[in-house]
Amino acid sequence: MRDINERIKVFISSKIGVSHADEKYTIARKAVKEILESTGFFTVYTFEDMGASIMSAEKHYERALIDSDVCIFLIDNKDGVPSGVQIELELADKYKKQTLYYFCNQWTNKKTQLQRSLEKASKPKHINIVSFASFVERCPKDLVESILSTFINSGKSLNIEEDFINDQLTIEDQNEKFQQSLSSKSGLLILKKSLENCLCRNYFDNLLFDDELIDSSDMPKNFDFYCTKFLTTMFENNPIDNVNMILFLENLKSLVPEYYFQIIEKRWHSNIKYYMSQYEESYKLLLDAYKMAISNENKIDDWFIDDILIDLRNRENKMLELKNQHTSENFGQNELNKRSGKLYYPVLDRFEKNLLTWIDEDRQKNDMRAYSSWRSYGDLTYITNNIADYYYQSMMFGSLTHLFRVSTLIQKFTYHISKSSEYWPMILMLYKTTILNLDHKGAKQISRNFSEILQKMDFEDARSIYNFSMNSKPIEDQFISNLIAMSEVGYYLSDSDFTNFWSKLEKKIKVWNEQDDGIVLMESHIFRCIERISNRLDDNYILDFALKILLSNKKRYYSNALKLISNNNVDYRAVNVDFSNKTIEVLISYIENNNDYNEIEKIKNIFILLENMDIQHVELLENFIQVEWADFYSTEYQFEKKGTVDSEMNLLNRLIDDINKRNEIQGKNGTFSLYGSDPYLYIMGILRASENNIDESILNKLIVCVAGTILSKNQTINEKVSAYKVIIYLLKCYPELMECNDVLLKKIVKMKDYDQANETMISHIDNIVSSLCHFLFLETLGMNKGHL
Secondary structure, eight states: OOOSSSSSEEEEEEOOOSSSSGGGHHHOOOOOOOHHTTTSSEEEOOGOOOOSSSSHHHHHHHHHHHSSEEEEEEETTTTTOHHHHHHHHHHHTTTOEEEEEEEEEEEEOOOOOOHHHHSOOOOOOOOEEESSHHHHHHHHHHHHHHHHHHHHHHHHHHHHHHHHHHHHHHHHHHHHHHHHSSSSTTTTTOGGGGGOHHHHHHHHHHHHHHOOOOTTTTTTOOOOHHHHHHHHHHHHHOGGGSSHHHHHHHHHHTTTHHHHHHHHHHHHHHHHHHHTTTTHHHHHHHHHHHHHHHHTTTTTTHHHHHHHEEEEEEHHHHHHHHTTOOSSSSSHHHHHHHSSSSOOOTTTHHHHHHHHHHHHHHHHHHHHSSOOOOOOOOOHEEEEHHHHHHHHHHHHHOOHHHHHHHHHHHHHHHHHHHHHHOOOHHHHHHHHHHTTOHHHHHHHHHHOOOTHHHHOOOHHHHHHHHHGGGGGGSHHHHHHHHHHHHHHTTTTTTTTHHHHHHHHHHHHHHHHOOOTOOOOHHHHHHHHHHHTGGGGGGHHHHHHHHHHHHHHSSSGGHHHHHHHSSSOOGGGGGGGGHHHOOOOOHHHHHHHHOOOOHHHHHHHHHHOOOOOOOOOHHHHHHHHHHHHHHHHHHIIHHHHHHHOOHHHHHHHHHHHHHHHHHHHTTTGGGGGOSSSHHHHHHHHHHHHHSSSOOOHHHHHHHHHHHHHHHHHHBBBBBHHHHHHHHHHHHHHHHHHHHHHHHHHHHHHHHHHHTOOOOTTOOSSSHHHHHHHHHHHHHHHGGGTOOOO
């Protein structure tokens, strides 16, 4: 029989041990391996048959599992699931491997947690075996039958794919006939049958599906070859200097008419300058290209001129953005507004439409698919070829806007595949392209919507995401992309990777912080990054970063700087004495020149959190607070710092007054208010933290004020739910309060409209929660025991 090159890779996982009892696993694995490999269709990985390796044993079997096509797990219920097998189970789930499960119940019928988790209609079918000999007999037969079934089903789906491809080919033929019928100005529209971009297509297949790259060393050095080289600047952080753009343009010259080439050549010189952050030169060259196109307007397609104007508009916006400027008089946009007709790209729009049409149709199939059904994708390169063709044509036009849009198309494709299959490599690519597109909101949503990111990401995945963010161009966009990547994966990086990446990022942040005219756009990304990874940063660094801003003239950043150091981003116990003293001096000086209420509240919180000051600065701080904020000093500050009885009583009385005032004004004259503070939560914190015997009169006042909130017809549901929490806590901890407040409590019991509180548009709770709180209140009173 002729040897088969492409074999199905099988990974067999089970307990590995050296004891006599563990020999059964080794014998079973070897037996199944021999049976499968004797067919000539399989290559089977078993750990004990592998030779010496420079990789660790753990890395060796992890790599083998990731490279495999099918995983087989053999579990003895008596032995359970060892830690090594558990890691392999998680990897198989992470990479969505086709898996067979066998559970031996020879010695015990008690199911493992793994087997119980598989007892769902949507999970793979598993088999109970009575002995390891039964595993050897059944496993090869089951695997072959599963593969044949998959082959038959994929053949059916292949017919559907062929129908889709044929439909697309029909449309493309019609489009090409349409292109041929266009006016003589359409000399740039090369028919698809004339294009040769197999290398570009292969590159995208490798990027998205990890297909093997074609060895291009012996292939013609044509336009396709140099387009593939340029892809390394987009996805492998290869400097544009390493791409021979002269030969690229020479090959392009043979594909397009001369009058088009002169304009495209000018566009590409502009693009190169843009990549090198030489924005003024880039804009001038692009403007020259536009003037050349206008001078040959009778020969040049309208869409091509419009495309140059779009690049001009985006280039000018970028230049203004980097200068912290804005104008409504954008030359590119103004010229676009003067032009008549709707912009349509005869070639690029077709490729994008093909991709989006498939995504929409496939999404509908997934939505209508039965919950218990199972589905896998076959070869999807016929879909991603649209992305490769889109890129190829963009290179031919010299359109930088559309080149940047390639990553957006990848993002759309990978999002759909990730949602429908939860295939880990696709989720990673989705994360990478979202960050590459500088979409920090999208990146945040991905981490929320794909829980696998929190469960499955390891330091190698985190490193690959951060390295991919280096592909953003130009250098300012790369800085933003790095900040977003660090914000999202900073906690997953290994210590060495974090130190390496952060040291470079920190230098860029330092330069930005020291500039009086630093790019304003960077602000939100920098603050968000520091906040998200604050637990991995030196607390002195965070404090110093914020204090430098407060000492500068960059007033627009003051609020964010105070927010950064007033929340839980700084552990003030770890801040050294010098920085603690400096913080007091800077903030006191800041207050003397600023009276913004929100900023003062943040500074008060910082003063409470501060530790490790010397005696002189403690006196300076307390003297200042006593003079400027006497009420704050006698309540929050004294309570948080010293916990005295008087400060505790003063604080509780003030909070009671706040609640009573809210109850009084809420709904008055038809006016309803929402608040940024929660006095009920503060009261709960005081009651739980107090080491003093709280005076009963204060406790009774608390009962009266929170009962007033519950009985109020105007209070919002958020306030009422908070009030219920306080009163239930008080009655459970101080049951003697029931008798003192019997009349008031009965009023709450007899409420008829407890489920009709005012719901606000931004509230995350509804009246169902209000009803639950009322019933818990009744339970606290022992209503089921007839106490009242």
